[in-house]
Amino acid sequence: MTRQIVILGAGTAGTIMANRIARTYRRDIRAGRIALTVVDEDGPHLYQPGLLFLPFGRYRPEQLVKTKKPLLPRDARYVRGGIERVDPDASTVHLESGTTIGYDVLLVATGSHIAPEETEGLTGPGWREKVFDFYTLEGATALRDALAKFPGGRLVVNVVEMPIKCPVAPLEFAFLADDFFTRRGIRDRVEITYVTPLDGAFTKATCSHALAYLLEQKQVHLVTEFAAGRVDGAGGKLYAWDDTEVPFDLLVTIPAHKGADFIGRSAGLGDEMNFVLTDPHTLQARRAPNIFAIGDATNVPASKAGSVAHFEAEELIENLTRFLDGRPLEPSFDGHANCFIETGHDRALLIDFNYELEPVHGRFPFAWGPVPLLRESRLNHLGKLFFRWIYWNVLLPGRAIPGVPARMSPVGKHTMEMDQVSRQAPPPQHKAHAPTGV
Amino acid sequence: MTATGSTYRQLDLDAEGFLKNPQQWTEDIGREIAAESGIPLTDRHWQVVKFMRDRFLSTGNAPSIRSLGKESGVEIKELYQLFPKGPAKLAAKIGGIPKPHGCI
Incomplete structure (x- = not known):
């Protein structure tokens, strides 16, 4: 009997998992013991980290997109179409076309999207004239045009x-x-204010402690x-x-985010913002043991970032194998995230952290470096730009990045700092599966 | 409900006064925290605090301000009147659960 693995979503996390599964189970798939299906609404695969640079003219929109299908493994069946809902009790996915797909294991990797309509007036008069997002290709492109002529x-x-x-x-x-307005020669005529709900x-x-100087240096009001x-x-x-109130001439908004709409139509699968209720360590959905979630689609308290999806994938492939073999899951995901922070003027810094440990100074990924942690350098900036190549050629194919393990490593980190910073309390329950769900 | 005096300050607290162990919480402790934060507790406050605490204990995550507004029975506008500045943060503190955290 063929066991059906179905992945919903062919973005960063879904593509990584499809390629890893196809490689891990190549012989089983070719022998018909396992079938891998990827379901996705059609559209290009967007290199989302590039959206930060697009408004400043450093990338053109066409440099950030590729067709999805060639990024997926040949051994996977690719189904294009909108998802109506998942029925966790029947283990079926219902598509908007009316088609039903049964699964033995489901991976939800449908990401998150901005929901500007959740904030009153945000998409009203002035939207994409004085008010812009840069989390969509359209928004970032419109913002680029507005920034170029901002007086x-x-x-x-x-x-x-x-x-x-x-x-x-x-x-x-x-x-x-x-950086941009300095190069345009009008920095003295622009007041930049960063407005956040956080403290x-x-x-x-x-980070707030080590990087406070950046805001002052760049005259960003907080x-x-x-x-x-x-x-x-x-x-x-x-x-x-x-x-x-905060007055503005140009508002760059980062609207509220939501998970995919079908999650809201799938009883008990997600929270009120359509993020899948997920065990933070096994990545198993709370709703049913044969559903897992990965990447931005989950509600786990890790960053919604490609690096997190990559680290999760390394752990999830292990748990998927254990699940298929009928063995207990390993609660091994530690919330590892790794981000370059672009600070302008061709410099960037790198932070590395997880659920429990805060970013600290040190060297990465080895004790000798070459990359400094939590400190600006040109090397980090080049790393951030080089990452686009890594993304398409190493990350999406689901390969490990040399020297960067899935679990956070203390090597090279000034761990004394770790003891001095406040630690986040872990969630109270670490059970592999809570059958009652919500 | 026998707690009297400054029981709250003798518990395990983080740097900002959030309880580290939600099990140590009682309603009297909640009242102490509210008084210290300058919040006069009414039934509406309790509705939010208890929703917040129950949700955290059952899911492991503190609800966001938006889900409080959608599901606690108190709308967001009123939440900011009840708990000026930070409804989610203050309700979590009074309810004896860890500080809700966004992620970097």
Whole structure:
């Protein structure tokens, strides 16, 4: 009997998993013992890290997209189409076309998307004229045109609420805007303000401490604990729920994020923002033992970032194998994330952290380096640019990055700092599966 | 419900006064934390605090402000009137659960 593995979503996480599964089970798939199906709404595969650079003219839109199918393994069946819902009790996926696909194991990798309509007035008058997002190809391209002719004034970067994809991108945007307007020769006519719902520019205490100088150096004003409630685009005002206001001439918004709509239509699978309720260590869905989730689609308290999807994939392939073999799962994912932070003027810094440990100073990935942690360097900037090649050629094919293991390594890190920083309390339950779900 | 005096400050707390162990919480401790934070607790406050705490204990995640607004029975606008500045944070603190964290 053929066992059906179905992956929903052919973005970063879904493509990585499809390639890993096809490689791990090549003989089983070719012998008909296992079938691998990938379901995705059609459209190009977007290199999302490039969206940060597009508004500043450093990439053109066509440099950031590729056709999806050639990125997937030949041994996978690729089904194009919208997903209506998942029925976890029947182990079936219902497509909008009316087709039903049964599965033995389901991997949900449908990511997250911005939901500007969740904030009053955000998509009203002024949308894509004075108010822009840069988390979509259309938004980033429109913003590029607006920045090129911006005459000066108040540029406000606002994070509406967490969680968001690539949580440090909005701050990087502010730093790159400083660089951009300096090069355009009008920096003195632009006031840049970063408005966040959090109590610091970074959510990690060590980062806020070690990197506070960046905001000062780049003259980025900081407004914290600002919970955006509505936007008056035409009038150029951003309002908090308590009616405090921040005026703007150009608003760059990072709207609320949601998981895929079908998750909301699949009883008990997700939370109120359509993120799959997921065990943070095994990546098994709370709703059913034969459903796993990976990447931005989950509700685990890790960053929504490609590096996290990559590290999760290394652990998830192990748990998938264990599940298919009927062995207990290994609760091994540690929340490992690894991000370059672009600081403008061709420099960047690198941070490496997980669920429990905050980013610290040191060297990466080996004790000798070559890359410094939590400190700006040109090498990090080059690393960030080189990452686009790694993404298409190493990450998506599901290969390991040399020297960068899935679990965070203490090598090269100044771990004394770790003891001094506050630690996040882990979630109270680490059970592999809670059958009652929500 | 026998706790009296400054029981709260004798518990395991993080640097910002959030309980490290949600099991040590009682309603009286919640009242102490609220008083210290300058929040006069009404039934509406309790509705939010208890929703927050129950959700955390059952799912391992503290609800976001948006889900509080959608599901606690108190709308976001009112949440900011009840808990100025940070409803999710303050309700978590009073409810004896760890500080909700966004991720970097």
